[in-house]
Amino acid sequence: MKIAFYGSSLLSAYWNGAATYYRGLLRALAARGHAITFYEPDVYDRQTNRDIEPPDWCHVVVYAGTVPALKAAAAEAAAADVVVKASGVGFEDDLLLKCLLAAARPGALKLFWDVDAPATLAALRADPGSPLRRALPSLDAVLTYGGGEPVVEAYREVGAGLCVPIYNALDPETHRPVPPKPRFAADLAFLGNRLPDREARVEAFFLQPATHLYRHRFLLGGSGWQDKSLPPNVRYLGHVPTRDHNAFNTSPLAVLNISRQDMATNGFSPATRVFEAAGAGACLVTDAWEGIELFLAPGEEVLVARDGQDVEEIVSQLTPERAAEIGAAALQRVLRHHTYDQRAAEVDRVLAMLAKREAAE
Known part of the structure; x- marks a missing residue:
């Protein structure tokens, strides 16, 4: 599948705790045959504090932290089979969600990927009229990087049809034993x-x-x-x-x-x-x-x-x-x-199930 993934940053872990998760999981998904484009805004000095260069397993698009640049990047979601909006992108998150839902082609899978479910759920409970909460029924699934059954139930209560935890894991190519320093x-x-x-x-x-x-x-x-x-x-x-x-x-x-x-x-x-x-x-x-x-x-x-x-x-x-x-x-x-290869297999099962359901409707 062709996946358009909109997140905080793949290239920089600077003030970005999700970087390791993104890298391990998307690398493993790419190894399973998915073509992934990761879109990240140029904000919070992340691009001046990169700790990896654009990888060969994922195309990375860095867009300026401006509304026109955001809209242009979101428009590219129209070519994807799977459109992913992650939590905490860091620049005009509500507007990005709105633009992505408008850009996604009919039949494309639309996912919200929550890398900070406790914070997101607290915000959703505090504001029943928030754009994300209003959008939940129209999304195919919410994936979270943790939380277990308590988070799954909480997401159901605020309107999500399907919520599946995809936990953090190990990328053995990146994190491994080395001599002490x-x-x-x-x-x-x-x-x-x-x-x-x-x-x-x-x-x-x-x-x-x-x-x-x-x-x-x-x-x-x-x-x-x-x-x-x-x-x-x-x-x-x-x-x-x-x-x-x-x-x-x-x-x-x-x-x-x-x-x-x-x-x-x-x-x-x-x-x-x-x-x-x-x-x-x-x-x-x-x-x-x-x-x-x-x-x-x-x-x-x-x-x-x-x-x-x-x-x-x-x-x-x-x-x-x-x-x-x-x-x-x-x-x-x-x-x-607990490797990202195993987590990617879980994601594949979710995508296959959603695609089958979409085809039957």
């Missing part, structure tokens, strides 16, 4: 941008344990933390490019996943960093959320912390041998069950 050495490392609904949890799960474990080394990566007061044993790196993620994950004794509050509340929403870390064979410590056992076995393939005190106990008791065992088990689990 001294610049990333630490007892516990956390990589995440500073966001309002994550900051309190970063303080509780990372900064407070660092304060108490003053003899241990902590490493913080991600954008936005430069003016945050940090304990002296926390070293701040700033933005860490995707090309350095493997070394960031393999060099510390353990790496930490901290969900945003709404993601933790909904559960069933493993962040991309969960699979990046597991794919690198890292020992992952994650905050507790419902559904973790669907992806990694607590105590065997991942260590789960209910609060900052749990993080302190884990870090103070963790040995290199134990960390290596957990990392190796996590790597084997995600290679067996």
Whole structure:
């Protein structure tokens, strides 16, 4: 199928947590024979902070952050068999949705792909007249990168006919074990941008344990933390490019996943960093959320912390041998069950089912 995919950015992970997800999934879909064009706006300095060049498995169209450029890019959806509008594109999202629905040819599949379902659903509940909520009944499906049955039910309640979670996963070609690098050495490392609904949890799960474990080394990566007061044993790196993620994950004794509050509340929403870390064979410590056992076995393939005190106990008791065992088990689990090839097969099944239904109508 010819797929026109409108998202935040494929080329840049700068302030764009969906980049890894887009890359892994679309590469796998291309390998299954789909011809994909990815459309992304030139906003938020992403194009000056690219971390990959346009790939050979996907045609990328970068359009200016202007309304005329948006309309011109949306008009190209008329040639596609599948038209995808992702959440959080970042420039005139409502207008883009309207233009894409108008441009899609009769018989084309129209999908909304939600890469931040908790935030999107909160907005839909708050505004029953929002353009997206009004459009849901006319869409063939909503795909989400997490959320499980709670998100599926929530989308049905606001008007979606079909909602299918397509979870984050591992791209083994991109995220894999590599030799450690001294610049990333630490007892516990956390990589995440500073966001309002994550900051309190970063303080509780990372900064407070660092304060108490003053003899241990902590490493913080991600954008936005430069003016945050940090304990002296926390070293701040700033933005860490995707090309350095493997070394960031393999060099510390353990790496930490901290969900945003709404993601933790909904559960069933493993962040991309969960699979990046597991794919690198890292020992992952994650905050507790419902559904973790669907992806990694607590105590065997991942260590789960209910609060900052749990993080302190884990870090103070963790040995290199134990960390290596957990990392190796996590790597084997995600290679067996959680690769983007497997996720792409799920998407193919959804597209085939929708196409069959469209042909019968």
